[in-house]
Amino acid sequence: MKKFIAILLVALLALTTVFAQGAKETATTAAPATAKTEITWWSFPTFGLDGATEAELIKAFEAANPNITVKLEMIDFTSGPNKLTAAIEGGAAPDVLFDAPGRIIEYGRNGKLVALDGMFTSELKADATSAALLNACSDGTTYWMYPQSSSPFCMSINKEMWEKAGAWQYVNTEGARTWTTENFAKAMEALGKAGYVGLNVYCGGQGGDQGTRALVSNLYSATIANADYTKYTMDSPEGIKGLKLLLDLYKKGAIDAGMGIVAGDELQLYQQEMIASSICWGTSNAKNYKSDAYTQFVIPFPSEDGKPALEYLVNGFCVFNNKNDAKAEAAKKLIAFICDDPTYGPKAVKATGAFPIRASFGNLYEGDAQYELLAEFTKYYGGYYNTMKGFAAMRTQWWNMLQFIFSGDKSVETAVADYAKASNANL
Amino acid sequence: MENEKALKKNKMGMSHAIQRQQNIVSYIFLLPFALFFIGFVLIPMGMGIVTSFFNYKMNAFEFNGLTNYIRLFKDPVFLKSLRNTFVIVITSVPLVAIFSLWVASVIFDKNSTFTSVFRGVFYLPVVMGTVPVVVVWKWIFNAYFGILNYLFKALNLMPQNLRFEWLGNKNTAIWCILAILFTTSIGQPIVLYIAALGNVDKSITEAAEVDGASKLRTFWMVKWPSIMPTTLYIIVITTINSFQCFALIQLLTSGGPSYSTSTVMYYLYEQAFTYYDYGYANSMGVILAIVIAVFSALQFRVMKTDN
Numbered sequence: 257m258k259k260f261i262a263i264l265l266v267a268l269l270a271l272t273t274v275f276a277q278g279a280k281e282t283a284t285t286a287a288p289a290t291a292k293t294e295i296t297w298w299s300f301p302t303f304g305l306d307g308a309t310e311a312e313l314i315k316a317f318e319a320a321n322p323n324i325t326v327k328l329e330m331i332d333f334t335s336g337p338n339k340l341t342a343a344i345e346g347g348a349a350p351d352v353l354f355d356a357p358g359r360i361i362e363y364g365r366n367g368k369l370v371a372l373d374g375m376f377t378s379e380l381k382a383d384a385t386s387a388a389l390l391n392a393c394s395d396g397t398t399y400w401m402y403p404q405s406s407s408p409f410c411m412s413i414n415k416e417m418w419e420k421a422g423a424w425q426y427v428n429t430e431g432a433r434t435w436t437t438e439n440f441a442k443a444m445e446a447l448g449k450a451g452y453v454g455l456n457v458y459c460g461g462q463g464g465d466q467g468t469r470a471l472v473s474n475l476y477s478a479t480i481a482n483a484d485y486t487k488y489t490m491d492s493p494e495g496i497k498g499l500k501l502l503l504d505l506y507k508k509g510a511i512d513a514g515m516g517i518v519a520g521d522e523l524q525l526y527q528q529e530m531i532a533s534s535i536c537w538g539t540s541n542a543k544n545y546k547s548d549a550y551t552q553f554v555i556p557f558p559s560e561d562g563k564p565a566l567e568y569l570v571n572g573f574c575v576f577n578n579k580n581d582a583k584a585e586a587a588k589k590l591i592a593f594i595c596d597d598p599t600y601g602p603k604a605v606k607a608t609g610a611f612p613i614r615a616s617f618g619n620l621y622e623g624d625a626q627y628e629l630l631a632e633f634t635k636y637y638g639g640y641y642n643t644m645k646g647f648a649a650m651r652t653q654w655w656n657m658l659q660f661i662f663s664g665d666k667s668v669e670t671a672v673a674d675y676a677k678a679s680n681a682n683l
Numbered sequence: 684m685e686n687e688k689a690l691k692k693n694k695m696g697m698s699h700a701i702q703r704q705q706n707i708v709s710y711i712f713l714l715p716f717a718l719f720f721i722g723f724v725l726i727p728m729g730m731g732i733v734t735s736f737f738n739y740k741m742n743a744f745e746f747n748g749l750t751n752y753i754r755l756f757k758d759p760v761f762l763k764s765l766r767n768t769f770v771i772v773i774t775s776v777p778l779v780a781i782f783s784l785w786v787a788s789v790i791f792d793k794n795s796t797f798t799s800v801f802r803g804v805f806y807l808p809v810v811m812g813t814v815p816v817v818v819v820w821k822w823i824f825n826a827y828f829g830i831l832n833y834l835f836k837a838l839n840l841m842p843q844n845l846r847f848e849w850l851g852n853k854n855t856a857i858w859c860i861l862a863i864l865f866t867t868s869i870g871q872p873i874v875l876y877i878a879a880l881g882n883v884d885k886s887i888t889e890a891a892e893v894d895g896a897s898k899l900r901t902f903w904m905v906k907w908p909s910i911m912p913t914t915l916y917i918i919v920i921t922t923i924n925s926f927q928c929f930a931l932i933q934l935l936t937s938g939g940p941s942y943s944t945s946t947v948m949y950y951l952y953e954q955a956f957t958y959y960d961y962g963y964a965n966s967m968g969v970i971l972a973i974v975i976a977v978f979s980a981l982q983f984r985v986m987k988t989d990n
């Protein structure tokens with residue numbers, strides 16, 4: 257009897273592990289048969305860490321679309337990309353993703369997404385603040401991402417530190433505060449002589465690498481990629497000149513090269529006043545790394561002609577092709593609601609701290625001097641190469657190239673040539 | 684006589700049946716775990732081996748034979764990663780084993796409170812988890828405010844205005860990783876050695892000491908053979924863990940600077956999750972598995988006992 261009970265218990269235990277999975281699968285396949293369509297939305301913490309904005313948007317959307325249920329999952333920037341890769345390859349991708357073009361266009365190019373061409377209506381195109389922002393949502397032939405907001409990347413300097421070092425004289429405090437490479441070099445040298453670290457060219461990993469790319473490319477108007485985005489081009493004379501300038505400043509002790517740190521560390525150093533400037537500033541970092549101990553003065557990247565080509569963030573949505581038309585349509589409705597609704601659209605944009613793609617949303621930050629300045633910066637948006645093939649691989653090559661240069665392992669010319677060769681091999 | 688034969692035969696028949704029943708019950712008890720092992724270990728392992736012979740990317744899945752393996756041995760980053768992996772294993776395994784044995788032999792026969800305190804101290808990094816340990820060590824190694832630079836400067840071993848980047852220097856980064864790996868690896872071996880040394884027959888060690896054997900000779904001739912199975916286990920497990928060192932590198936150095944801390948595990952991850960080259964990544968996994976298997980087999984052969 258005891259033996260029989262033991263065998264029965266073990267068999268039940270074994271069966272539950274099988275049928276638990278079976279029940280989940282049954283629930284998934286049964287969904288289309290019910291009236292409600294359930295979709296999953298994975299969101300990077302661009303609205304905020306707690307998911308409160310997402311929850312509010314979902315509530316409003318579900319109220320307006322009672323036949324659609326949205327399940328939210330928050331993912332972080334560290335483990336989120338790997339989680340997405342595993343989910344995609346495991347056939348468990350979400351229906352909706354809120355992210356940026358870099359990854360989204362790569363997924364689209366690899367056939368994982370639903371094309372959103374039908375959502376790019378003439379109305380949207382007429383209402384967009386910039387055609388470049390819409391182009392950032394396409395791989396050149398198909399629109400894979402529906403844009404919501406954008407925000408420029410820039411620099412921030414410690415005003416009091418710069419004043420003490422005599423570097424403040426080189427800063428343009430008027431208008432869009434554009435300034436020249438010549439003044440940048442003088443300012444860094446002044447800071448170095450005064451015992452401060454002008455800035456840190458962090459290159460310990462991929463995090464925040466848009467800051468180092470923007471700095472290097474703007475110094476002598478080099479470009480990360482050519483005009484038709486078919487080749488990575490930092491191995492130009494201008495790119496080499498920019499890198500040599502930074503290496504020279506590093507050797508003089510005016511700036512640092514953080515081969516063991518990434519943007520998050522650099523921002524902390526800046527917030528703690530251990531370095532005089534940050535090259536990874538933007539609307540969300542201004543919030544997260546705010547300091548009341550000194551004045552964080554925002555400026556664009558320096559350029560030879562005083563006209564920078566700024567990198568920028570574009571936030572948007574994509575729809576994964578999970579072979580379910582009902583879910584795909586429901587997902588499109590969700591992203592149209594979040595991005596285009598006259599009430600919730602502006603609210604969602606404001607929650608990102610960025611600027612709306614739609615001009616009709618108006619000035620969401622009226623009276624905020626900082627945002628008015630950053631709005632000026634949007635006029636200096638450069639090309640958007642983040643949707644190029646092999647972008648992810650190029651990023652890895654980029655920070656490795658900087659490490660080779662600043663460690664002295666390779667000359668600038670060799671390091672850049674190797675970087676360009678390896679990056680272009682992935683095209 | 685014939686009755687005895689019949690009884691024996693009956694007895695053998697009964698024990699066969701009982702044995703068979705017991706076997707069935709045992710397998711049924713094992714079934715859930717066997718299913719888990721097959722589903723989450725063996726099948727993925729098999730899939731990894733099979734797909735290592737494919738050009739397997741996000742948008743491609745074509746058989747390409749040994750192309751991935753040939754590419755591996757022409758890839759300078761893989762070769763550097765393999766070299767770094769061997770450096771980590773060859774350095775950490777003996778150090779961990781020797782240090783753990785030394786600590787255990789010093790504290791195992793002290794009073795229980797003393798032993799417990801030290802056991803807890805050494806085991807703490809293991810239970811804390813990798814992320815908090817990495818955060819603390821990152822602060823220690825920080826070029827701007829790290830305590831290591833502070834100490835060196837206080838002892839005049841470093842120029843006062845130098846901001847030495849321990850994790851950003853290709854000559855020191857791997858040793859920093861090894862130092863952290865060491866602190867997280869010694870906890871379990873110490874606990875195991877304390878238990879093993881505590882189980883050594885005291886009468887034999889006392890007899891050896893009475894016969895005039897020195898402490899060292901007693902250790903070598905009596906205790907060391909007794910704890911050999913534990914030593915074998917520790918060496919094999921530490922070897923496997925060192926070969927698979929990944930989290931420290933991902934969180935601290937991303938394989939840099941200049942690939943000086945890139946290991947096979949980290950490069951495998953980079954190929955899979957940055958380049959989406961799953962087939963190539965799987966081929967690295969297969970090579971790593973073969974290397975670990977060979978190392979483990981050699982260790983068993985060299986250190987096997989009759990126990």
